[in-house]
Amino acid sequence: MAKLTLKIILFVVLLYIPLYIVQKIVDEGMHKYRKGEYAVWNDIYSGNINADLIILGNSRAFVNISPLVLDTALKQSAYDLGVDGGDFNLAYTRFKVYLSKNKMPKTVILSVSTSDLERGIGIFNNQQFMPYLNDTIIRKGTAGYQNSFTLADYYVPAMKYRSDPISYSVGFNLYFGKEVPNDDVRVRGYQARERVWDDSFENFKKLKKTYTIKADTNLVKEFHELIKTCKANNVKLYFVYSPEYVKVQPYFVNRATIFSYYQDAAKQYGIPFLDYSNDPISHDTTYFYNSEHLNKNGAETFTKKLAQDIKALKI
Amino acid sequence: MLFNSFEFLLYFPIVTALFFFLPHRFRWQLLLAASCFFYMFFKPEYILILAFTIVVDYYAGILIEEAKTAKQKKYYLLISLIANIGVLAVFKYYNFINENITGVASLFGWKNHIPALTMLLPIGLSFHTFQAMSYTLEISRGNYKAERHFGIYALYVMFYPQLVAGPIERPQNVLHQFHEKKSFDYSRVVDGLRMMLWGMFKKIVIADNLTTYTDGVYNNLHVQTSIAIVVAIFFFAFQIYCDFSAYTDIARGAARVMGYELVKNFNYPFRSRNVTDFWRRWHMSLTTWFNDYLFTPVVISNRGSIKFGIVFALMVTFSLSGLWHGAAWTYVGFGVMHGFATSYEFLTKKWRNRLSKKVNPFIYSRVSQVLTFLFVCYTWIFFRANTMADAFYVLKRIPGFFTEIANWSVTRTKPIFDGSLPKLGLIYCGVFILLLETLHYLDNKYDVFNKLRNQNIVLRWSVYYSLMIIMIFFASSTAHRFIYFQF
Numbered sequence: 126m127a128k129l130t131l132k133i134i135l136f137v138v139l140l141y142i143p144l145y146i147v148q149k150i151v152d153e154g155m156h157k158y159r160k161g162e163y164a165v166w167n168d169i170y171s172g173n174i175n176a177d178l179i180i181l182g183n184s185r186a187f188v189n190i191s192p193l194v195l196d197t198a199l200k201q202s203a204y205d206l207g208v209d210g211g212d213f214n215l216a217y218t219r220f221k222v223y224l225s226k227n228k229m230p231k232t233v234i235l236s237v238s239t240s241d242l243e244r245g246i247g248i249f250n251n252q253q254f255m256p257y258l259n260d261t262i263i264r265k266g267t268a269g270y271q272n273s274f275t276l277a278d279y280y281v282p283a284m285k286y287r288s289d290p291i292s293y294s295v296g297f298n299l300y301f302g303k304e305v306p307n308d309d310v311r312v313r314g315y316q317a318r319e320r321v322w323d324d325s326f327e328n329f330k331k332l333k334k335t336y337t338i339k340a341d342t343n344l345v346k347e348f349h350e351l352i353k354t355c356k357a358n359n360v361k362l363y364f365v366y367s368p369e370y371v372k373v374q375p376y377f378v379n380r381a382t383i384f385s386y387y388q389d390a391a392k393q394y395g396i397p398f399l400d401y402s403n404d405p406i407s408h409d410t411t412y413f414y415n416s417e418h419l420n421k422n423g424a425e426t427f428t429k430k431l432a433q434d435i436k437a438l439k440i
Numbered sequence: 441m442l443f444n445s446f447e448f449l450l451y452f453p454i455v456t457a458l459f460f461f462l463p464h465r466f467r468w469q470l471l472l473a474a475s476c477f478f479y480m481f482f483k484p485e486y487i488l489i490l491a492f493t494i495v496v497d498y499y500a501g502i503l504i505e506e507a508k509t510a511k512q513k514k515y516y517l518l519i520s521l522i523a524n525i526g527v528l529a530v531f532k533y534y535n536f537i538n539e540n541i542t543g544v545a546s547l548f549g550w551k552n553h554i555p556a557l558t559m560l561l562p563i564g565l566s567f568h569t570f571q572a573m574s575y576t577l578e579i580s581r582g583n584y585k586a587e588r589h590f591g592i593y594a595l596y597v598m599f600y601p602q603l604v605a606g607p608i609e610r611p612q613n614v615l616h617q618f619h620e621k622k623s624f625d626y627s628r629v630v631d632g633l634r635m636m637l638w639g640m641f642k643k644i645v646i647a648d649n650l651t652t653y654t655d656g657v658y659n660n661l662h663v664q665t666s667i668a669i670v671v672a673i674f675f676f677a678f679q680i681y682c683d684f685s686a687y688t689d690i691a692r693g694a695a696r697v698m699g700y701e702l703v704k705n706f707n708y709p710f711r712s713r714n715v716t717d718f719w720r721r722w723h724m725s726l727t728t729w730f731n732d733y734l735f736t737p738v739v740i741s742n743r744g745s746i747k748f749g750i751v752f753a754l755m756v757t758f759s760l761s762g763l764w765h766g767a768a769w770t771y772v773g774f775g776v777m778h779g780f781a782t783s784y785e786f787l788t789k790k791w792r793n794r795l796s797k798k799v800n801p802f803i804y805s806r807v808s809q810v811l812t813f814l815f816v817c818y819t820w821i822f823f824r825a826n827t828m829a830d831a832f833y834v835l836k837r838i839p840g841f842f843t844e845i846a847n848w849s850v851t852r853t854k855p856i857f858d859g860s861l862p863k864l865g866l867i868y869c870g871v872f873i874l875l876l877e878t879l880h881y882l883d884n885k886y887d888v889f890n891k892l893r894n895q896n897i898v899l900r901w902s903v904y905y906s907l908m909i910i911m912i913f914f915a916s917s918t919a920h921r922f923i924y925f926q927f
Contacts, residue, residue, distance in 0.1 A: 126460060126624050136901070140908055272918060276446035287915045288649070288865065 144282040151286055151296030155256035158295055161309035162209060162253040168314070169206075169219070170257065172226040177201035180314070181220055181351075182236030183211045189367040189419045190236060191428040192313045198432030201232060205314030210249025213241040213344045217351055218266025224354075225262060232361040234431075235351070237387050238369075238417070239377045242348065244341040247271040252292060255285045317421040320414035326373060329416070335378050340386060348386070352394050363435060364391055364398040368406040368427055373416035397438055399431065406430075441481040443690045444643050444919050451478070452694060455600075459698050464621040468591050471618075471698075475600035479563075486562040489527055490598060496523040497572045498593045501586035504579045513580055520576040524569045531562055536767035563925050564604030566764055570729055572597050575611045577733055584611045592618045599700075601691040605684070605924040607705040607725035614700070622699030631893070632696030634904075638889075639689030641907050642682040646872045648916030650679035652865060658824055661833055666840030668856050671866075673834070676824050677817045678873050680923055681709065684723070687922045708880055709816075713808040715781040718816060726764070730757050750786055755779040765823070770831055773822040781815060868914060 156167055165187075168174050178201040180190050186207025195203040206223060208215050220233075248254070248270045257263045258279055267273055278285040286292045295305050310316070355362040364387050374380060384400075391398035404427075406412045412423030419427055441448050455474045462470055480487050500520035507513040529537075535556050542552040575596065578584040587593040596615050597603075657664050657672035664672075688705040695702045705724050712718035719727045735757040742749030755776070762775015785792070796804050825831035844851045882888045892900060 129626060129629060136904070140905065144912060275919065277449075280446065281912065283912050284915070287913055288868070288917050290864065 141282060148282040148286070150300045151283070151293055152256045154296030154298065154300035155292065157299040158305070159310070160295075160305075160307045161311060162250060163256075164311045165206065165208075165219075165314050166222075166253060166257060168204070169223050169226055174204050174223070175202075175228045176204035176230055176313075178203040178232040178234065179220070179223065179230040180205040180207060180234045180236060181216050182207045183216060183238060183241065184209045185238050185367055185369075185417055186216075186234075186236035187311070187314055187316055188318055189424050189427060190234065190365070190431065191315050191317065191424050193315065194425055194428035195234075195432050198429065199232075199435065203313065205311075207236065207314060210245070212243060212245040212341075213348055214244065214266060215248070216241070217347045218262060220351065221262050221266070222257075222260065225260075229358050230360060232363070233355055234363045234365050236365050236367055238366070239380055239383050240336075240338055242340040242344045242383060242386060243338045244344055245270065248273065252289060255289075255292065256296075258285055315424075317424060318414060318418065319421045321420065322410040323414055325415045326370065329373070329376075335376050337379050338377060338383050340383065345386065349390065352390060352396065356394060362394075362396050364396055365431060366398075366400040366402050367431075368401045368404055368412065368419060368423070370410065370413055370416035371403065371407050374402065399434055401427065401430075404430075441478050442919065442921065443687065444640065444648075444922075447481070456694075456697055459622075460624050467622070468589075468595055468618055471600070472591055472595050472598060475595065475598040475603060478600040479598065479603055482563045483560065489531065489562055489565070490568065493524055493527055493569060493572050494594050494597050496520060497576055497597075498587070498590055500576050501579050501593070502588070504576060505586040517576055517580040521573060524573050528565060528569050530557075531559070532565055533763075533767045567606045567608055567924075568597050568603060570608050570726075570764075571602075571606075574608070574729060574733070578611050584615075587611070587615055589619075599695070601694040601700075602702055605687045605691070605922055606723075607688055607691070607703045608729050609703060609725070613703060617700050620699075625699070627893070628699065629697050632693040632698075634889075634892070635693030635696060636690050637693075637904065637907055639686040639693060641686075641911055642689065642876070643686035643922070644915040644919070645911055646869075646876060647679050647682035647686060648918065648920050649865060649869050649872065649914070650675045650682070651920045652916060652918070653869060654679055654824065658826065658830070661830055661837075664837075665844055665851065665854070665856050666837045667844050667851065669834055669837050670841040671856075673817050673821055673838075675869060675873075676820055677710075677813070678876065680820065680823075681706075682876065683920075683923045687924060708884060710813055710877075710880075711809060711884070712812045712816075713805060714785050714812055715778060715815060716785050718812055719778070719782070726761065730761055734760065747787070751783045754783045754786065758782065769828050770822045770825055773828065773831070774819050777819045777822070872914075 155163060156170065158164070158167065176192075178192070178195060178199065180186050180192060180195075180203065184207060187205045187209070188207070190205060190207075192203035192205045195201070206216070206219050208219050211219075248267055251267070251270075251272050251274075254263050254267050254274070255278075258274060264274070264279065274285065286296075298305050352362060354360075366387070377383070387398055390396065401407060406419075406423060406427055412419050412426065414420045441451060451474075455470070458470055459467055476487060479490065497520050500516050500523075503516040504513050504520075507516060538552070538554050538556055541554065545552045575584075575587075575593075579586050587596065592615065595618055596609070596611065599609075599614070599618075602609060654672045654676045657668050658676075661669065685706045692702045692704075703725050707721040707724065709718055709722040712721050735753045738753035738756055739746075739749050742752055756779075758775045758779030759772060760775070762771045762773070762778070765771045765774070821834050822828075822831045825834060879888070892903060
């Protein structure tokens with residue numbers, strides 16, 4: 126039995142060491158990646174953002190709100206932490222990671238949406254978390270989804286990158302100083318999308334479906350936790366419902382109920398709730414490329430308006 | 441607990457090490473406790489269902505053996521069978537029966553007020569109830585003596601490697617092994633580990649990667665091209681084989697490490713030359729179970745008319761075998777089709793034998809293999825489809841495959857798999873199927889798996905490393921449950 130145990134240990138060690146080196150190379154390479162969400166995570170983990178103003182939320186945050194405009198208008202350094210396809214839990218996870226590596230911001234703009242408080246079934250683009258799976262905040266934040274990471278992803282080296290040749294290729298190239306193409310650029314987390322109104326809303330209408338959002342109790346709890354953290358640290362917090370094409374709104378049948386979560390919290394904690402869902406921008410498709418997302422012109426026009434409104438509040 | 445989980449990677453060495461460290465008299469206790477833990481990992485309260493059938497069958501076994509009259513024997517056997525089939529009926533078939541009552545009632549404008557059960561199906565229920573039934577049936581036939589040691593009997597039903605997806609064991613094969621003292625045998629342990637490694641490879645590399653495509657297609661049939669649907673039909677054949685045979689390999693390997701031999705469940709089923717042959721090679725423990733306890737008794741009871749008796753027995757056996765798999769008409773359909781095919785083969789046996797002598801044996805054999813494979817793939821459409829309507833929709837779309845191929849210049853401009861399934865993974869799947877079939881061919885012809893044992897360490901370790909590396913780099917990003925867990 127001793128002979129077999131020794132052989133197994135030797136086998137595992139000989140397997141573990143090269144795989145560990147491979148994982149280390151890919152992780153290190155991915156830490157230099159500037160594409161999409163990776164760029165934001167890498168900025169966060171570098172600990173060099175330390176912005177005065179932080180924008181939180183999902184894709185409606187990083188597409189609809191420009192930190193560059195806020196920066197100029199409010200004279201505060203701004204960064205957009207919006208996470209693509211994320212529910213509130215993932216947005217909050219990103220904020221927690223941010224706080225663990227950067228200083229507390231003075232202002233937080235929380236971009237809210239109808240579906241934020243519903244727990245997502247799966248993590249959209251879960252590869253973005255792979256280089257940072259050593260972080261317990263990431264592990265906790267990504268647990269409980271259909272495609273959550275497993276113990277094998279945490280402890281078996283290189284296992285997390287399985288069936289993902291792109292990560293291997295990018296990781297190795299960047300580690301050894303080679304350049305990789307990047308078609309998904311973010312500037313301080315923000316992505317200006319120069320697009321025009323597409324046919325996605327027309328296709329959506331054809332489905333003739335309505336949606337009832339089920340607010341998840343844990344996500345609601347996290348929502349209140351975020352507010353309390355901001356309050357405890359004297360961070361100015363704003364809830365912002367960025368423009369949303371008005372004709373899509375009736376498809377979310379309990380929209381009013383979801384809004385009441387935000388309105389009640391705003392009232393309870395004395396937080397300004399800036400709702401642009403019925404703003405003139407929300408009626409004009411020239412500002413959008415789909416029902417939820419503004420194009421570059423729309424985002425910049427809206428952010429200027431938002432900056433003025435924040436200024437006007439004089440908080 | 442899933443065999444393909446990280447938890448099992450810790451569980452297995454701990455249980456095995458403890459097994460060898462403990463003296464023989466404590467080993468059944470360890471294995472029973474470990475098996476309970478293994479089962480309770482899914483849904484702890486369901487162990488009570490197992491406990492119920494174990495207690496009933498244990499006492500029924502003793503009472504059957506001690507019964508003074510045939511009538512008494514039958515009576516105790518009936519109690520055991522009612523308890524086991526009753527558990528199956530309640531937990532597996534209740535909702536199916538209820539839904540059908542609702543359907544029939546609605547035809548007459550009536551309402552069915554019987555509520556549906558909302559609980560999940562206990563994992564592996566059909567497997568352990570069938571194994572438990574084989575125990576009392578064998579005792580009642582006088583083929584086996586009742587087990588007096590309650591713990592050993594409980595272990596017979598609950599032995600963790602084969603608890604949730606077989607192979608379905610018989611008391612003659614397993615029970616005596618639990619009484620025997622097992623010592624550490626280096627080559628046997630390595631043999632078992634090798635078998636587990638091959639099983640893991642089949643599951644996490646081949647079956648799970650194929651699942652991404654078959655699930656993607658079968659769950660969104662209406663947006664797929666016919667090519668995608670046909671590819672998914674063939675992929676499912678390899679998926680289900682790799683999934684189920686992987687479970688058996690891991691189960692047999694884990695048991696062998698500790699010195700227990702479980703029955704073989706697969707024998708290269710895709711090399712079958714007819715459907716009857718297929719069932720001798722596929723899920724062999726279930727086939728022999730149905731053969732011994734259903735088919736043969738039905739044939740005997742109809743011995744007055746042999747031809748009719750056999751065809752009737754085949755139809756009954758395969759229909760029930762279909763229903764054994766799942767409580768849905770799709771499974772019944774699957775079983776009925778196999779019943780027809782085997783009946784046809786039985787009735788045309790002489791004619792086919794004459795034909796085989798007129799045709800070149802190589803060609804006859806290959807054509808038979810291809811036709812059998814196509815037939816099995818066809819019936820698996822019903823097995824995999826989410827509903828009967830989906831199964832017929834798949835059948836309707838098959839001719840479109842040829843149209844799309846004929847118009848390739850148009851087809852190639854559109855995404856084949858609705859655009860959501862990665863092309864690269866598709867290539868992996870093709871390569872893995874090719875690898876599997878090559879290995880099967882080599883093993884069938886040159887016995888490569890057995891010969892690997894006697895090779896030098898460099899070659900052996902190179903093979904193990906290659907398998908491990910492929911598993912780590914190409915395992916499916918989602919760990920899927922074993923298909924047969926749901927049965």
